[in-house]
Amino acid sequence: MINKDSLTQHISAQFNADLESVRSNLLAMGGLVEKQVNDAVTALIDANSELATTVRATDTEINQMEVSIDEECIRILARRQPAASDLRLIIGISKSVIDLERIGDEASKIAKRALLLSEDGEAPRGYVEIRHIGDQVRRMVQEALDAFARFDVDLAMSVSQYDKNIDREYKSALRELVTYMMEDPRSITRVLNVIWVLRSLERIGDHARNIAELVVYMVHGTDVRHKSLLRNKQDADSAE
Template sequence: MDLTNDRHSQHISSQFNQELEALKTHLMGMGGLVERQIQEAVAALLNNDSRAAEEVRDNDRQVNEMQLRIDDECTQILARRQPAASDLRLVLAVTRAASDLERIGDEANKIARNALTLIELGETTRGYTEVRRIAGQVREMVRQSLTAFARFDTELALGVLEDDETVDEEYRSAMRSLVTFMMEDPHAISPVLHVLWILRSLERVGDHANNLAESVIYLVKGLDIRHAPEHPRASLGRKRGDREAESDADDS
């Protein structure tokens, strides 16, 4: 059975409804924080701002605390409410999503640490253009995956999965370019390696946003597509727009 926003208004216990809504709200809050962490870590690098990078690094504890709170809330709901069907999927999906958000926070922390090293080196280097471009792409993936979770929107989630393929190709292209640059200029190896590690962290952020989108599909459709051999759209059938077009044709 598909899950909709109206599903949670049908519980006899209004307290249960409030607990589920609080769970979603806390997850969105955590998501907003890690999205800002990515933005600020990259901005610190591009703006040569060591103080901003240190703030990102220090805020990692707050992300971890939010995950622990969400996990505790999920445990309490499972123990007290023993949810079934779609409600159980919601709790499990939130647990999975919180884990991915915590790992995004870890990657933001790594970006901040590498940014601090590059700022301390005081050397201009290649790769900042690629960092800016890929950072913008993965931040949008995180934002879209969180929006998809909030709206139970599988079509938006599918878009995130497709964007991940683009990010992976951008990452591979940047890696090839920077490795070639290091081979041509051995003096640039040290700073460029830190840029490569930042790009790797950004690529991992995209992977975790991809996981968030998969959690949305699991939540709404009850399908686990993490290791599906076919394209995600094949697992879900036709696109929503295709079904709507056919419906309109039938009405006419």
């Protein structure tokens, strides 16, 4: 089983340093992505076009970090040929970095919609839902990264539960907004932009769940993707 202490238990001090470096870089990328999501939602709610522009510009930096971390993982695999928990850690990082990059992409899409909606000068229907679901999604991303940093399986499992709630609320909001567009065709363009924002938030939740599931894989070596929450919990407990 992997934990933070196991990162410093290798005979080679350089191997210890390599593992800690790539893990730290992933968490740094995660912190930047978390801020990007927060800023994108804030830019939309506050009609802050300057902040939205900054979010879109940050996407380039996140893409560069993804490439850099991928290269680190490849170097470690080639030079150290890690096994067991070390190999799971590198695989977990290489997969998590993909989800983080995609979260960044979705935050950039939200920022793009924020720019479009700010030009209207009128807050359309759906902003309450965006604020509420956005708060939950931001918490998911934060806790998924915290679970990764601490190798905390229980926290990782709770992130999966959040994702179920977000999926339900997204579908409910979507039904209400479609009804509203049918009643007021003049609102279609504005509300469609809101729907796309909600869709991006729902996808961010999916990527945060993926990262949380990788924590379980890294710690216990159990692949819990595409399984029910109850089955996930049973698998995690049986691996201890």
